[in-house]
Amino acid sequence: MKSKTKILSFLFLFSTAVFFAQEQDQVVQDIINEANTNSKLKEIGHELLDVVGPRLVGTPQMRNAHDWAVEKYKSWGIDAENQQWGTWKGWERGITHIDMVSPRLRTLVGRQLAWSPSTGKKGVTAEVVILPEASDSLEFKKMISSVKGKFVMISMPQPTGRPDDNWEEWATEKSFEKMKAERDSLDNLWDTRMENTGYGRRELPKALENAGAAGIITSNWSRGFGVNKVFGAYTEEIPSIDISLEDYGLLYRLAENGDQPEIKVVAESKDLGEVPTFNTIARIEGTEKPEEYVILSAHFDSWDGATGATDNGTGTMVMMEAMRILKEVYPNPKRTIIAGHWGSEEQGLNGSRAFVKDHPEIVDNLQALFNQDNGTGRVVNLSGNGFLNAYDYLGDWLNAVPDEISDRIETHFPGTPGRGGSDYASFVAAGAPAFNLSSLSWDYWNYTWHTNRDTYDKIVFDDVQDNVILTAILAYKASEDPEKTSREQRVLPVDRRTGEQMTWPEARDATRRGGLD
Incomplete structure (x- = not known):
């Protein structure tokens, strides 16, 4: 009788585990289906880039972008707010017209x-x-x-x-x-x-x-x-x-x-004095471990020679669309999922540095952060950023990603800590597991990075859509992981350039009052 009871118990536990695995796999499939059949990327891109436009820190357009993002999130049933972290020199671009009048x-x-x-x-x-x-x-x-x-x-x-x-x-x-x-x-x-x-x-x-x-x-x-x-x-x-x-x-x-030669220049603009600057923070509250966090990260600001489509409109679109999909198919995550849309990255990672300084309770309990900020291409590179055991959890999470996406990604474990370049580095410097989803070039450095040609038409939506699927699945898997991620740091190698032992980057505060001193 006891033997039969044990067998029945085993079968019940096995079937429960299979059902749970199938349920988890269904969430992955639902993410893929929602991304492929009900994409809002073009809608988000048009509203952000064509209507709101460039997002230079200190401009009314930057504030408009923050307000637009909050309302967009709320329309999807996601809580969002603008968090002020400093002030900046306020300025608004006007008409520029340049004529050579002689010879x-x-x-x-x-x-x-x-x-x-x-x-x-x-x-x-x-x-x-x-x-x-x-x-x-x-x-x-x-x-x-x-x-x-x-x-x-x-x-x-x-x-x-x-x-x-x-x-x-x-x-x-x-x-x-x-x-x-x-x-x-x-x-x-x-x-x-x-x-x-x-x-x-x-x-x-x-x-x-x-x-x-x-x-x-x-x-x-x-x-x-x-x-x-x-x-x-x-x-x-x-x-x-x-x-x-x-x-x-x-x-x-x-x-x-x-x-x-003589020229006539009409370059109208307005000095707006000292204005507040913000991060936009959206969140889907966790149910089992609400005080542990997964962050989807992208800087929101841009230079304003064009509309900042690939720097970093596409990163912003990925994180917003991933949040929309997660809210739709995974509305009750185990851990709290946050989208961080950082201000003034272009002047020195200021928004994310301020967030790290102002929210130690989130940084100390960060499960993982995923950042995207280098153009419209599909993700092809992922580094462990010097976290010794990053392979154990990132490798596991990547296994859930469709092969046609994950097979393109070259991984580097444990890697070395990122020291700048984008907002993930602000979190890495604080010892938090943060990772950059690095993408294909599409001539990013020459044609769109900080240029007058960084516009909506440069977006490759198929690649961006794949990045949404990748990001949403990684966020889901990070949220569901029964274990908290390890923060153990590797022993860093000797710098070949200097011949000295590399050290972990140090956390820095933001410039809280920009362009005013």
Whole structure:
């Protein structure tokens, strides 16, 4: 009788375990089905990128984005809020219009840099000159007065507007090598010219402003057709503009040959003083272990040369869509699942650093964080970030991901801790298990990273959809794992560059008051 009872008990436990495994597998299947048949990615992308637009810290558009995200989450039945962590220099971009008015008329392609002072509606008309060439800083101080009342060009003129892969396909080897040698020579000459001013690249615009320059002109070419990187201004009173390679080259040649080009710049903007800056935090409350956490991470801000589609609109879309799907098919997670949409990553991981500093109770009980922030491509790389036992749990969770997604991912265990580059590093520095879902390039660095071409049309939605499936399954498996993840750190190797023992990165606080001091 006892033997029969034992057999029945075993069969009951076995069938219960099988049912539980099947139920878990059903959640994975439901995630895949929801992502493939009811995707909201294009809807999210359109609203975020086309309607809200670029998300520069300190701008009304950034605040609009935070408010939009909160309302979007609430429409899916997910709690969300904006958490202020600091303040920033407030600024709003207006119209930029640049015309060459002499020696002939031509409308130029360009834009004011972020936080550039306004020209007002009437604009500024002045001659364009090249940065004075001096033998040393003493001579430059004597020459700098020549820029008074002029627009000053401070970027190197490019010898070609064709990217290298275009040359590789069409040029003779001799011609290609000749061009590269010329470019290297120009690089060296321009570096010397800049060095001989006695100012760094950030300090030079201010020195020219103090000398009475009418404005600053740069051309930060990104080694692709029609692509410039667009960052921030370092002037306080005069406009700073970035002009396309083609039009910058035109102005440079005219100035170099004594043709005295003149331009009219209308670059309207508003200084909004000191404004609050936020993270948007959404959460699906845990049922069994609500004080342990899984975080889906993506920075929300962008530069504003375009609309920040792949940096980091796509990462944002992945995390929002993953949260929507989890709420739909896995509404009662074991652990609390949080989506962190960080502000001011572009100025130094500020939003995530502030969150780590302000929420130790979450960081100390973090099961895992998954971050995505390098373009529109499918995820192909995952590192253990120096956590000795990361393979044990990440490997297990990845087993639940469809083979056509997981087989593309190259893993590195235990890896070394990430030290910057994106927000996962803020958590790694605090000793929390945080991982970056690194994706294929799709010419990210040349064509979309911080450029004027980072727009909706560059998104590869099939790849982004695969990343949603990956992220949602990893979050689900991390939430369900019966064990808390290990934080044990590996012994780090010797740095080959310095010859010294590597150390774990140290946690840093955010810049809490940006652009104001």
